[in-house]
Amino acid sequence: MEKTVEKTLVIQRYNPEQDQRPSQQRYQVPFDNSTSVLDALLYIQQSLDPSLAFRWSCRMAICGSCSVMVNGIPKLGCKTFLREYSGDLLLEPLAHFATEKDLVSDMTLFLQHLQAVKPYLIRQEQSAATTPATKPQPHKQTPKQLAKYRKFSSCINCGLCYAACPQFGLNPEFLGPAALTLAQRYNLDNRDQGKAERMPQLNGKNGVWGCTFVGFCSDVCPKHLDPAAAVNQGKVASATDFVIGLFKP
Amino acid sequence: MSEQHSPRRPYLAPLTASWWLKHRYYRFYMLREATVLPLLFFCGCLIAGFYSLQQGEQSWLNWLSFMAQPWVMALNALTFAASLFHAKTFFELFPRVMPLLPAPLMIAGQWLGTIAVAALLLLLLGGVL
């Protein structure tokens, strides 16, 4: 296809081996209606400047690796199109995370927070029950039970919500939207029995109570999970947990 | 892995105190939080009112004339508007946290509840005065 119209991309560059701090570099990129931010980055890397570093994989909003800030808003590069912007585009690495190089962020904290809430099905009787004599039984789930958590189960771990969350920016130990949403997703799953193991994390000062319902996370989530709602549902769960705890010996 | 020879040197941009000015979204959030400020003034007025009521007629009358001053009226009108605004944002957030009924229904229900309670209070207090 013939591409005649050009757009200016201003990209934040940072080379840890040379630079003290990031700087900005401008590139002219030809584009049409179907050119995504990721396409533009690939064009720059292939035709203008092979030294530009950024992450990507699936190109279809599934893998969650192409997250960048576009004009200050966290976006998936493959799901954001140049045609949506009238002026220049400013591309920066995700806010609130350390920058490794150019548009590549260090996501270690994010992954640690996801891990901290034990985001998998936990069964209490598992090891005892699955002796050779008693064959493991499938865990049944009705559509109604599925509907309870389904909305919160489509997270692609892109981290956009963390770049949108000022509370995470102020306190990197705050578990943050995606991790707390994931905790809620498993707590709401009738097959799961691990709620008691997750609640201490959620109740702690870096858990649900660190959220002040700014709500920007829900706005930027490319999968429309509404993490802000999940976190605040977690507050209800945490408060209930506390009250029940009062009456327990 | 020896850290010494690692070429890694992650750069973390400092978060400035003016972070909330950067976004329309953050500014809206700060506005919502700021509605508590005029409310504090109103609470102060209310406490002073109860106190003066206990002090006797003269101080009660003084309080009434204080409340009737234009700047106090203006500040309290602002408090009222700010509280309505806060209520609106709160009522819209609530159905997302407790999805019991369809959101529009819950929002309408909360406003109806507010109006009912306000009407009841007016009726009770209005009867006293």
Ligand code: SF4
């Ligand atoms: S909750 Fe949404 S924004 Fe956050 S990591 Fe998951 S998909 Fe991305």
Ligand code: FES
């Ligand atoms: S490249 Fe996979 S989400 Fe964009």
